[in-house]
Amino acid sequence: MAAKQMHLAIFFDRKCFSSLKASDIGSEMGPIEVRENGLVYSFNVSQPMFLEPGRNSVSRLLGKRLIAPPALENCGIWPFVNSPDRFEEFIIGTDAAGQPITNTAGAGLAPLTPVYFRRDVLAKYYSQSAKYAVGDGYVSCGSIWRMPIDIHHNDFVVAYLCDLNEDLPHSERLYWKSFNVAPEGGISEISARRDFLAEFVEPERPDLVLKNLYSRANAHWKEGHGWNLFKELPSGDQHVLATLRVPLGDDQSEFDGQVIGLTKLLIDALDETAISGQLDSTVKRREGDRKA
Numbered sequence: 001m002a003a004k005q006m007h008l009a010i011f012f013d014r015k016c017f018s019s020l021k022a023s024d025i026g027s028e029m030g031p032i033e034v035r036e037n038g039l040v041y042s043f044n045v046s047q048p049m050f051l052e053p054g055r056n057s058v059s060r061l062l063g064k065r066l067i068a069p070p071a072l073e074n075c076g077i078w079p080f081v082n083s084p085d086r087f088e089e090f091i092i093g094t095d096a097a098g099q100p101i102t103n104t105a106g107a108g109l110a111p112l113t114p115v116y117f118r119r120d121v122l123a124k125y126y127s128q129s130a131k132y133a134v135g136d137g138y139v140s141c142g143s144i145w146r147m148p149i150d151i152h153h154n155d156f157v158v159a160y161l162c163d164l165n166e167d168l169p170h171s172e173r174l175y176w177k178s179f180n181v182a183p184e185g186g187i188s189e190i191s192a193r194r195d196f197l198a199e200f201v202e203p204e205r206p207d208l209v210l211k212n213l214y215s216r217a218n219a220h221w222k223e224g225h226g227w228n229l230f231k232e233l234p235s236g237d238q239h240v241l242a243t244l245r246v247p248l249g250d251d252q253s254e255f256d257g258q259v260i261g262l263t264k265l266l267i268d269a270l271d272e273t274a275i276s277g278q279l280d281s282t283v284k285r286r287e288g289d290r291k292a
Contacts, residue, residue, distance in 0.1 A: 001067075002075030008067040012041075017055040022047035025057065038066040087165060088173045090115045094182050103161070112195065113161045114150070114187050120248045121157055121179035129239040136203050137194070145169060152188035152205055156181065207245045214241060214265065225278075230269040240264050 001008055018025075022045050031044035041063025047056065089102040092113055103113075125132035125139050133140050140146035147167040150158035164173060186192070193199040203209060214230070221229040233240060240261045247254045 001069040002072055005069050005072060007069060010065045012061065012063060014061045016059045018057045019054055020057055022057045040064055088177050090164065090177060091180050091182050100182055114158045114183060115161055115164060116156045116158055116181050116183045117176060117179040118181055119157055121176060123248055126243045126245060129242050133242065136208050150187050150191035152190040152203065158187050205246060211241060211244060227274045228271060231271050233264065233269060237264055
């Protein structure tokens with residue numbers, strides 16, 4: 001709202017039914033009309049001719065509220081806010097004594113200076129998949145912000161100073177800072193080829209490869225057999241494929257969660273009815289004997 005300098009309009013229309021008759025409710029329940037700065041609404045109770053049994057009256061609250069945008073300088077989004085005092089210092093190396101060298105994001109260094117983070121920095125974004133997305137080379141929050149990352153590194157998540165400065169709101173920079181570690185080794189080969197050689201490189205991490213192949217395999221299977229090998233996931237499990245990942249650490253619950261996700265994707269989602277329909281009678285009889 002601040003960045004676009006646009007109002008937020010909240011419209012509401014609520015009805016509530018009652019077994020009481022409108023004449024029993026009294027005049028204190030309306031009609032009421034309110035018009036004040038940024039708020040307009042009306043409330044009334046009526047007794048329509050056609051209501052379901054047990055419903056003798058209905059009340060309705062109808063209106064809208066306008067919320068003015070904050071000042072532009074309060075939006076906290078680049079490029080509208082680009083003040084050095086909102087930058088954070090990140091560890092970018094170590095000195096001869098092994099002490100960390102820090103630098104303010106974007107201050108006096110090459111824009112593509114890599115900054116290293118523990119891999120569990122992504123846990124927040126995986127756990128809120130309705131709000132955030134982690135993909136092949138990026139993490140994003142809807143259409144609000146999107147930051148490129150090196151997700152192909154075996155031990156860390158790597159981001160560039162310029163992206164930390166320009167792409168993340170200040171609150172997100174503070175979050176990432178808490179996972180910042182001293183660099184160890186270089187960036188991944190895939191990111192180096194993509195970022196510096198402008199090459200189109202397919203991912204090699206097993207989770208990213210599986211995500212790419214999962215839907216493609218289903219499409220090829222349907223093209224060849226006329227039905228999907230894997231059924232569509234239930235609405236409550238739609239997040240499973242998006243949040244599938246190599247475990248972010250050695251935590252047992254993290255590992256168990258990914259095993260459960262793989263089970264849902266590769267076993268529970270198999271269309272057993274369609275598969276069974278393709279088996280000849282000999283196989284079906286053997287399957288029946290085995291179950292017996």
